[in-house]
Amino acid sequence: MNLSFLKQRLLALANKGLPARQFRRLAFLDFLRGSAVGEKVPDRLSAYLVEMSRATPDAVLGDLESHQDGLSQAQADAKREELGPNEIAHEKPMPWWEHLWLCYRNPFNLLLTVLALISYLTSDMKGTTVIGTMVVVSTLLRFVQEKRSNTAAEKLKEMVSNTATVLRRDPAQTAAVEAEQFFGVRLHPRNPRKTELPIKMLVPGDIVLLSAGDMVPADLRIFGAKDLFISQSALTGESLPVEKFPQQSDASVTNPLELENLCFMGSTVISGSAISIVISTANQTYFGALAERVTAADQEPTQFQSGVNKVSWLLIRFMSIMTPLVLLLNGFTKGDWVEAALFALSIAVGLTPEMLPMIVTSTLAKGAVVLSRKKVIVKRLEAIQNFGAMDILCTDKTGTLTQDRIVLERHTDIFGQPDDQVLEMAYLNSYYQTGLKNLLDVAVLDHAELRQELNLAHNFRKVDEIPFDFVRRRMSVVVSEREDHHELICKGALEEVLAACTHVRNGGQTEPLSLEWLENIRQITTKLNLEGLRVMAVASKDLPPTRSVYGVADEADLTLMGYMAFLDPPKETTRPALQALKNSGIEVKVLTGDNELVTLKVCKEVGLDIKGVLMGHAIDEFSDEQLMEAAANTTIFAKLSPAQKERIVRVLRSHGHVVGFMGDGINDATALRAADIGISVDSAVDIAKEAADIILLEKSLMVLEEGVIEGRKTFANMLKYIKMTASSNFGNVFSVLVASAFLPFLPMLPIHLLVQNLLYDISQIVIPFDNVDEELLSKPQKWNAEGLGRFMIFFGPLSSIFDIATFALMWFIFAANSPEHQTLFQSGWFVEGLLTQTLVVHMLRTRKIPFIQSRASWPLLVMTAVIAAVGIFLPMGPMANYFKLQALPLGYFPWMLLILLGYMGLVQLMKGVYDRRYGWQ
Incomplete structure (x- = not known):
């Protein structure tokens, strides 16, 4: 650490009247909070970690205001109040206003806002109101839905929260420690309390116990370790674990990740055990500094995000081409460029799938809720x-x-014959090991014969153990039955145990492990394997009682005793x-x-x-x-x-x-x-x-298959909205281009397009709850932007055929063929256009015949029926003048019914053509 900087900071803190023992900790936190993270962690952080590595355990305890028996609850609470929880900054939930901004900030909402602003500047208040309503509804629906989903996800995460084993002193122990510090003598032995705490509750100075399988919950200084192997791949990318020790052997090391007596948040305990002290938490950890740099950079999009983005920009490209065409065509043919510009803006709004973010979020959130009910x-x-x-x-x-229930099926000698001595040795090995007990250990310890007839644990005492790791794939314990005798018992995978053996037990004799014996051993174990049994070898050797500490090097010159055969039934x-x-x-x-x-x-x-x-x-x-x-x-x-x-x-x-x-x-x-x-x-x-x-x-592949099906339902419903909206909007714009070329007036006013689009979007809000055809669930579903573009071009113009038929109907049959009668013309196309858009929801949601072979969910049926009724009511009811519409003659509706039936028949026919050529999904 930079000593001159530290001295300056200490003097500044001393002037504030702070206790001297808080100086170094606060000084470190102060400079770390203000440091910038570049390509690596701050130099001062590295210096701090190196210094904590070199300091004596007593110095570390004093620096962190801790004790070898851990912190008291009051001390821990005070530190947590000052420093905050042990969480990396990016893991904290974002403020509501930031979440609201993210819900608003997407290409479509930004585009709609620009359109609303232009409408406002051109005094089109109705257009401004409708567009603004679209933006507000889309943003708020997404915000509320994501908020609910995130809240539910947080509650579910609490069910699987990670914990750490921590030493805590109760008030009586704390008082004893203070008295001992005052008198300078240890008054009586203390027994600190082990407790499991959520990782976020840890504070600097906490004494943490580590064992195989644990996540390292913070940056730790090791005080004591036994065969401790740590995987630092999350930090270094190195797949091989590294061994950690209480002391740093090379004092010249300055790279924190090479320090042998420090463990870092984000790493994992592969094997062994340790007692350690927390020296840094949250963003003050090495991992936190790296995470700050990572979160500052743009995150690489997931496959899902890439798919949504490709589809979004495809639709925007269509809009960027069609909108200028509408503007130019209407400007040149009508001569009113202001009206043409407003109409082109309405077309841009109509082509924008403004509800896409909300539909995507709703379908995903609905899927998460359904899956939560399925565990x-x-x-x-x-x-x-x-x-x-x-x-x-x-x-x-x-x-x-x-099954997660492995049973001990056989215990045999090297010839495959039952042998109780092999069973006893395996029992002692499983009983005395303190690492992560796997299902094989549990099967040995739960063996009924052992529980009822053997009482081995009282006859032996444990001397030491050599923990399991994934390199050796074996573990050993050293026990003593007599003071003049130590016995090392090793069990593990057959090949790995054989590698440490030089002899075999043949009856009451010990013989060298020859090639002939190896061949015989492999024949017997292969036979057991072919019966579906998992074979574990047991070996041992006698040792003089001259030591109390043993290591991996002692797993040599072993004698193979026999095998344990386990059955794990399907x-x-x-x-x-x-x-x-x-x-x-x-x-x-x-x-x-x-x-x-x-x-x-x-x-x-x-x-x-x-x-x-x-x-x-x-x-x-x-x-x-x-x-x-x-x-x-x-x-x-x-x-x-x-x-x-x-x-x-x-x-x-x-x-x-x-x-x-x-x-x-x-x-x-x-x-x-x-x-x-x-x-x-x-x-x-x-x-x-x-x-x-x-x-x-529930650890079951059947549950997994249900999750797959739900994922495909979710995707299918998202794709429905995109296909329906894209093809329908493209068809409408194509119809507008045709009408604009021949009509002496606008085929539909901007307000009509905006209201029609808003009603259509409302009809699709319940799509996340729609039914999905079984054949769409039979294979994996992926995003395909190219296929979506083809779908738009194929089905969009189909509606234009019947739009043009409606134009002819209004022009020739109902004489709406002059600017004086344009309101009647526009009302006729408004109703037909909205009904065909609503109908296309049912036509394109399935490859089958709608309403007969495939029926939509009742919420979608009700919603589309309501929107269709509203579409007919607007020109026929008292609000017609407000929306610049007029009542249609009753003779219009039979014609409209024929047009709708013709549209349904043609779409159904073309679905078959499209499916045979390109596939439906």
């Missing part, structure tokens, strides 16, 4: 569309295809769920760290179509192109490392697939982040839940 928590609304677009699902085997729902996913066009690939033979057996039992098996060691030899080619013909990927899982996901995505990944373990976190949609479960480790976009409260 699916949506952390990010846009993930729902990705759910529907997913065409490949990568999933683990254990607990997903199979879930009853797995087979139908896999079939349902297949019917939905989703290919399932199994990515597992487990044995390929066991995985193959389980996959066959659940009916998964297996195209090929690929081992982890082979993947490292492939280029990305070779891996993609191999992955296309592979269903099972076995013996994978976390980095290999992530690479497979990235390669699949890079070739146009929308990839989902379902996992719940520490080793799944990077793949969850790499996938288009990360799926985890509420029982997953913290880091997996944090990385996921969607969290299942």
Whole structure:
């Protein structure tokens, strides 16, 4: 740290009368708050972290006003009041006014505002009112809907909030500590209270206990560690974990991420345990400084956002071409350029899908609510569309295809014969390990025979343990039954345990591990694997009682004792769920760290179509192109490392697939982040839940398939609005161009276009609640801006045919063929135009025959009927003069009915042509 700066800051604080022990902390926070984050974290932050790394534990405790037994609740509350919660700034909910601005700020609302302003400047108050109403309604609906969705999402997130294990002192312990400080002697032993706190409640000075599977909740200084391995990939991009120690071995290190006794927020505990102290929280952490730089930069659009943007700009491009054409045509033919300009502005409004942001948000929010009822928590609304677009699902085997209840099926010697001694050793290993207990440990500890007949724990005492990690794939404990004897018991994956063995137990004798023995061992274990059993090896060795601390180096010269064989039966729902996913066009690939033979057996039992098996060691030899080619013909990927899982996901995505990944373990976190949609479960480790976009409260593929269907319903309803609006508006503008070329007056006044467009948009507000045809749910759905443009050009002019028929009807039959009778002409086209627009909602929402083969939801039926009635009422009722309309003769309505029937028949016919040529969706 810059000492001259620190001294100046200390003097300034001293002049304020602050206690001396607060100086350094406040000085650090002061300069950090004012520092700018550029390409790296501030130099002063790096200097602070280096200094905390070099300081003695007592100095760190004093600097942070803490104690080896932790903070008292009062101390923690006071610090939190001063410093705020332990949350990165971008995670905090935005103020309401900022949220309201974001709801307003989209290309369409900005365009409408410009149009409203021009209308106001040209004294067109009615136009200004209608356009302003559109903007206000669209913005407020989106604001209210997103506010409700965000509130619901926050409540759901609380169900899966992450916590940290913290030491707290109660008031009596706090008083004892103060008395000891006064007298200088320890009065009596203390026992601080362990408590689980939400990560956001942590403050500098908190004593935090770490174990395998934990997220590092803040920047920490390690006081004590046992085989502690940390994954810093979120900060450094390095996939391999690094080991942390209580002391920094190289005093010359200045890069914070290379300090051996510091852990950083955003990293993960892979294995081991530690006791540590919080030195920085929230934005004052290394991660917070990086996050500030990241949030300052533009975020790369997601696939969903890119799709919406492409569609939006496609519609705007249509508007930018059609509006000038309308202006020029009406200006030259009518001679009134002011009126022509106002009419062209109305056309621009009519072409603008101003309700698109609200419709998109409403459909996504409605999907999130429906999924929450099916025990699916949506952390990010846009993930729902990705759910529907997913065409490949990568999933683990254990607990997903199979039950989360592994049973201990056999305990055998190296010949595959039952052996109680192997069972006893496995029990001691599982009982005394303090790391993350997996399902195999639980199965051993829950074994009925052990609970009823064995009382091993009272006969042995634990000396030490060597925790599990994903590199060794084994773990060991050292126990003692007699004071003159230590015994190391190791259990883990077969190949990894064999790698540490030099002998085997043959009956009562110990023999060297020869090639002949290896061949025999592999034959026996392969036979067990083919029966669907997962095999774990158990080995041991005797040690003299000369030490109390052991490490990985002691896992050598072991004697193989036998095997533990576990059965993980498939879930009853797995087979139908896999079939349902297949019917939905989703290919399932199994990515597992487990044995390929066991995985193959389980996959066959659940009916998964297996195209090929690929081992982890082979993947490292492939280029990305070779891996993609191999992955296309592979269903099972076995013996994978976390980095290999992530690479497979990235390669699949890079070739146009929308990839989902379902996992719940520490080793799944990077793949969850790499996938288009990360799926985890509420029982997953913290880091997996944090990385996921969607969290299942029930670990079942059947629930997942329901989520896929809901995602496709959501997308289908969004696409309905865009197709209907785009084609209908394009058809109207095309009709305007034709009419403007031949009529001596405007075919419709600007106010008519604006009211018609507003009523049409209101009729579609309930589209998020519409029914979806089954065939639209049978395959993944993706954005296709090119296809939307083709759809507009194909179906838009169809309505123009019947608009022109209406022009002829009004001109020749009802003699509305002069400027004196233009109001009658405009009223006739207003009613026909609104009814065809409303009718197109039902015609284009389905490939089938509307009202007969496919019926809209009752809210949409009611809403469109109401809007149609309002459209007829406006010219026929008392408000006709206000909107510059007039009552239509009763003879008009039979003609209008014929026009509508003809329009329905032609659209239905052309739907078949379009479907055969391009496909409907």
